[in-house]
Amino acid sequence: MTICSPALDFPVTRDAARMRLTQFVPHAGSAYASGRNADHGPGRHDAVSRLSAALRRRTLSEVEVLRPIIAAHGPAADAFASEVFWRTYFKGWLEARPLVWHGWLAALDRIDARLVEDDTLSARHLAAIRGETGIDCFDHWIGELATTGYLHNWARMQVASIWIFTLGLPWELGARHFLQTLHDADPASNTLSWRWVAGLHTRGKAYLAEAGRITRMTGGRFSPLGLATRPRIPDAPDHPPAAPPREPVAPVFDAPTLLWISPEDCSLETEPALGRLPVRAVAVMDEPGAIDRAATDDALARAAAHFGVPALRVAGPVALSALATDAGCTQVVTGRAAVGPALDRLIAVRGALRRDGLALAEHVRVWDRNAWPHATRGFFALRERIPDLMAAAGLAK
Ligand SMILES: Cc1cc2nc3c(=O)[nH]c(=O)nc-3n(C[C@H](O)[C@H](O)[C@H](O)COP(=O)(O)OP(=O)(O)OC[C@H]3O[C@@H](n4cnc5c(N)ncnc54)[C@H](O)[C@@H]3O)c2cc1C
Structure with a gap:
């Protein structure tokens, strides 16, 4: 059986995901490393795997995705593997700091109350989620997200940055909009990516969308006007300290x-x-x-x-x-x-x-058990461990 998502492009069943993986393997080496940031538009995302909905649900595991890619490309698969580890990193980081998730939920309650009272904020928020801001690329990407349930990673970064710094909207609302709309919606990758763009994950280091870069990276499809030229990083408390992840009850192997x-x-x-x-x-x-x-x-x-x-x-x-x-x-x-x-x-x-x-x-998958202890600080602490983690998973280059 091969069912894909409504857009027929973002597989959610195992057969469809394997087919997509087979198609993608030849492109997962140096072509991925050099082409993964260009957004060619809907129906033309061939430079990236589009396996996120399947990886999110472990319809295919990280090991199953990486094995044929490493076999085909060896060290040239490093860029792709590193992206897969970003997912692992965000998952582990949030497991170590569940308070960040609960803080987001609590902030949403406060912002929702403000939306009821503040007509201007409410109108700006509505324009953003309807893609009616007048900023060409932003409105296009919001529409693409609504139609397909997917956005290219680089487009997600631009949308989040414009949402926060140009439109001046709370990042928490943008994260909710993504979480409700993406086929690969994931509490960890989504919340922490929004925080990363806002300058709250790596403290003080925000991602600012730039008009010229957007024009270049989209093959001239967009020329956004009036983008913020400086990031105004939102106020937020410091990260809570990392705690060991919740240790669930393990299966009993002779119990019905x-x-x-x-x-x-x-x-x-x-x-x-x-x-x-x-x-x-x-x-x-x-x-x-x-x-x-x-x-x-x-x-x-x-x-x-x-x-x-x-x-x-x-x-x-x-x-x-x-x-x-x-x-x-x-x-x-x-x-x-x-x-x-x-x-x-x-x-x-x-x-x-x-x-x-x-x-x-x-x-608990061995993949998570091995990687999460290294996901409590910045990504680079985990990145140093990637060769060991891959070897432990039988993914030798
Ligand atoms: C604001 C924002 C929100 C995001 N929300 C989500 C989300 O809810 N769920 C989600 O799975 N990803 C999220 N991402 C990460 C990333 O955009 C997607 O994983 C990626 O675009 C999925 O497309 P792909 O499968 O074609 O990726 P590929 O480029 O083919 O990458 C392969 C796999 O690596 C993982 N991956 C790649 N880039 C990242 C990244 N930057 N962070 C974490 N994992 C990554 C994904 O599992 C992906 O399927 C978000 C990024 C941003 C900037």
């Missing part, structure tokens, strides 16, 4: 198990560590988003075929718990939930399972 597939990990059946679990059923819960639904349905079918057990869909935590009990399971196992809505939901599921005397365990 219901495998719950969530958008956090859509290829659990490929994990050798889970192969010896006595899985009696595989289930997904109703997902509010179409992309999450498509990805988890695809993963459900694969996992059920792999373990040779029934595949079931349930409405929510209480039904999941009832299903596990009916199937004679004593534990539910799922992919590790990251800080954000996934963890909130996991907590609700754990409550429902506890009431029925069932345990909830999470599978």
Whole structure:
């Protein structure tokens, strides 16, 4: 089965993602390194992988994506690998500082209250999310995001910068707009990238969009006028200190198990560590988003075929718990939930399972376990460890 996202370009099922990976492998070496920052416009993003929706949900894992690319390009795959590690870095960084996520949510509450009272701010915000600012590139990219659910990384940087420094809008609102619209929406990569552009991640170092560079990098498609010439970095408290990431309950390997597939990990059946679990059923819960639904349905079918057990869909935590009990399971196992809505939901599921005397365990990928301890400071501290981390994952050049 090969279903892609509505734009047919950003795969969310495993078959479609593998096809996209195969197409992309020849372009992932020096061509990626030199061409990855040019935005050629919708339908012409061939210089980048467009695998983010699949990587976000681990429909394909980092190792599965990197293996053929490193085999084809050797050291010339470094630029691509480094981008994949940016994702790992942001995930690990937010796991070490969940307060940054909660601070963002609290700020949104305050800003929403201001939006109700301040008509001017509310009108400027509406113009931004409708792409009606009069800034040609910004309005185009907001439209592209709405139509396709995707934006090129470099375009994301320009949009975020113009949002914050030219339009003078709170970065928190922009981050929410992206999180609600991107097919690859990820609490860590998104929140921390917005903070990075705003000058809050690497303190005092903001990203300023420049008109001339935008014209050059888009092949002359845009000539934005009136862009800010100086970044005004928003006020924000210092980062909280890094704490060790949450250590979830590990699966018990002889306990009858219901495998719950969530958008956090859509290829659990490929994990050798889970192969010896006595899985009696595989289930997904109703997902509010179409992309999450498509990805988890695809993963459900694969996992059920792999373990040779029934595949079931349930409405929510209480039904999941009832299903596990009916199937004679004593534990539910799922992919590790990251800080954000996934963890909130996991907590609700754990409550429902506890009431029925069932345990909830999470599978932590070795990739995360190895990399996250190095993701607590700047990216460059993690970058130094990339050769070791790749070797540990069997990704020798
Ligand atoms: C303001 C802003 C918001 C962002 N929000 C998200 C988000 O919600 N979800 C998300 O997955 N990425 C986010 N990114 C990072 C990046 O833009 C996307 O991962 C990338 O554009 C996805 O396209 P691709 O798969 O073609 O990338 P490629 O260039 O082919 O890169 C391969 C993979 O590496 C990872 N990656 C690449 N660049 C980055 C980066 N700068 N930071 C983190 N990971 C990266 C992605 O998993 C990507 O699929 C954001 C960047 C910015 C500037």
